[in-house]
Amino acid sequence: MGFRNKEKIPAHRINWKKEATMLPGYIILLVWLGFTAAFLLWILGASLSTTPEIMQGKVFKFETGLHFENYALAWSQQNVARYFANSLLYSVAGCFFTIVISAPASYVLSRYKFICNKIIKSSLIIAMSVPAVMIVLPIYAITASWRNAPDRLIFTVLMIFFRVPYTTVYLLNFFATLSRSYEEAAAIDGCSPAGTFWRIMFPLVQPALVTVTIFNFLGIWNEFFMALIFASSQSVAPVGVGLLQIVNSMRYTGQYGALFAAVIIVFLPTFLLYIFLSEKIIAGVTGGGVKG
Amino acid sequence: MKKDYKMIVLFILPCVITLLVMYAYPVVRTFLMSFFSMPNITAPVGEWEFAGFGKYEKIFTSTTFIRSIQNMLMIWIFGGIITLALALLFAVILTSGIRFKKFFRAAIYMPNVISAVALATMWIQYIFNQQYGMLNSLIKFFNGTPINWLATDMKFWAMLGSFIFGAVGYYMLIFISGIEKIPQDLYEAATIDGASKIQQAFKITFPLLKGVTKTNLTFWTINTATFYLWSKMFSPVDTEASVVVPVMYLYDTAFPSRGSTGADPGAAAAVGIVLALIILAVYLLMNKVIKDDEVEL
Incomplete structure (x- = not known):
């Protein structure tokens, strides 16, 4: 702040x-x-x-x-360590692969003319505004047939797919404003178009990548509805669903101290992130022109 | 150029696959599902039975669904008025040249960033707690009678209040961005002519905020139509009529809790379609009713 x-x-x-x-x-x-x-x-x-x-x-x-033992109790006995590790996995893997899919797509969409370019761009914008309730039922049917795939993998893939439209659209303007001379110079020096992207253009949009990754991280860390459907069992639940389960088991355990310790543990990572990055986050909410 | 073409296909393909697998196919299938009966979500298309508009009839005659729509409308109207009014109030205060603007702005937006499950738990387990909660402690301090905030008749308002607290910051940021685009010389001229701060707000700021108000109303509608988390937190085990919302009805219809056999994926899909249509209708209406034509900021 x-x-x-x-x-x-x-x-x-x-x-x-x-x-x-x-x-x-x-x-x-x-x-x-x-x-x-x-x-x-x-x-x-x-x-x-x-x-x-x-x-x-x-x-x-x-x-x-x-009573610091409340934290120890929440962390080990109430499974918060597991939920925390799950959330970290979903968020970090989700952020990374979203960029791997979105950045190249956004680059060619903003700098190359080809058939379907406009259609793909408008589809991405429509996809951004499709509510989750419109897609969860069929996705549940699809993923049910992959039941031998680990639940964590399924949820990670869903989170990646869920963030791709927003991320791709967010990056469009940033790639569009880069000068053509970078690509021309690279071509003269014999760099392939793909090499030009990864070595020159990708690093140039780093500030935008950082902003969009913060939003993706927060989005995945705080995801609840999809998590409840696709990652609700105790071993794979992220922090949100995990905390709900702790609250529900309160009537049996009655350990209020540990409950509030769990709340603090869930609350702290995004709160700390916010203390250091609030200016960037607030600028990103209104500056990007699109909603996260 | 041929090499470029190969790269374009390679770069765009994962994104197109995402669109098809995660969005296009599911949306079409949800739409189709809403016209069919099926034993469970995973049933292959071969087992589907055509039901016409039967599923829509079913949900609109369900008392739970009607109640959920009523709750949603109440959230939309009362929550909308209070949230947007508070957001606008904060935005006007923060842009009036107040000190520590960035700090206040960041603090008010903060609940949007932290886990909403954690935030809801804080409200339910502390602020609304009957025994040691913040509100009842205040009431006791002033010698009032403590209120059971989570009783059936109060629960909806408790939920709405805590939801509003978390939501205000986002709409405030949108209003601030709108206000900051208004040229400063308008205010300087008004000040010279002797207009007070409050007059300036009503005569300059509000009329010029039509465009961002439209944005806020659209987001508020989407937010209300997809409202789920707070309802779930306020009725965590069994769905309660006082806080039920359409998404919750959808979830319960598609994934009935253990023991019950009433899964009706077709009806759940119909709920999804109704919500999508509501969002679409409001979006089109907003663009028609509120035109930001007079002043382009």
Whole structure:
């Protein structure tokens, strides 16, 4: 998050009259922010407290010390380690192969004229707006016939396919703005068109690749509906579905401390990512011209 | 040039295969499924039995489906008004020259980035908790009677409230991008003429935000039509009528919970088609009703 205030001006130059007219604005923002901070801090406090302390509303007193064992309990006994590893696998493999499929396609779509070019581009845009409910039933039927393929592989492939239209469309504009002279120079030096792409053009769009990969990572990490259908068994579930299962088993285990520790573990990776990359993410939401 | 052609085919092929396997074929098959009866999702086409519009009749006479449509409409209308109003309010405040703008903006958008399952769990297990929850602690502090936020009659509103909290940031960003495209000299001229900040908002900002409002309404509609996660989190085991939404009905119809035998993939497909048609209709309507013709920003 933008902790550094770039427009910082020395204190004596603050225009107090101007600031005063904005007081209602500050109050509204601070109430919203205070509420967000309060419940996040409480969850963090609860994740370090015992169940009786939580029940009696004594979360921030820590009378019996900090209970880091909640995290150990959530991580090993409640299977969070497994869910976490699954999510990491889906997200990293998904991001990587999405780029491998999308970047070359986007490159030829934006720089070469050929039959079907326009049709493929419009199909990609339509595919981006097709809701998941329109495709899950037939995909379930297809994947059911590959039952000897590992579930993790099936879900990874689905996540890749699910991100390809958005990624390809996102990269189109970036490839289109590169100068033709790169390709001409490479051709004169005897570089093949495919070599030109991988060695010269691909590295040139690196900033766009980073942005789109952040969105793909968040999208796959937070995917829920498809995960519930295709990766819901305990051994292959990603963090979202896993957390739902932990919540559902709460009525039997009653370990609230561990539940809140699990919430923090699921929440933390994308939250940390956001703290470091919020400017880039926020610019990407509106700047790319397309929705993630 | 021939070499180029080979490369083009090689580069585009995986993408085209994705489109065909993941989108074209499933969409066509879902459409066809909605006109057939079949014992289960994986049944081969040979076992399908033509049902005409029977599946559509079935879902529109199902009380659960009607209830889910009612809930969806309530989310769309009440949730839409509150979310977009809050988003616009934050956008106007943040673009009025306030300090720490980037920090506030990032903080309000934050719930969109973190796992919605984690966020929903925080709301359900803490904020709405009857015993030690935040809201009831506040009520007790002011000597009120605690409310059971997750009781049947309150559950829908609890769900909607927590969903709105997470959704506002995204729409705020779209509004901010719209406001920042409005030329600054309009405001300078208005200030010189003595217009207050609030007058400026109503006379300059809002009228010039038609285009982004259309974008926001379209996204809000898609978001509502495909609403699922929050309903699932608020009725995690058995679907409850108070929070049921069409996607949940679709899921339960296609994959009935253990023990029950009522799988009806055709009806589930019909739900999918109805939702897709709703999205399409709203999209076309938006483009017709709200034209951003007067001012091109």
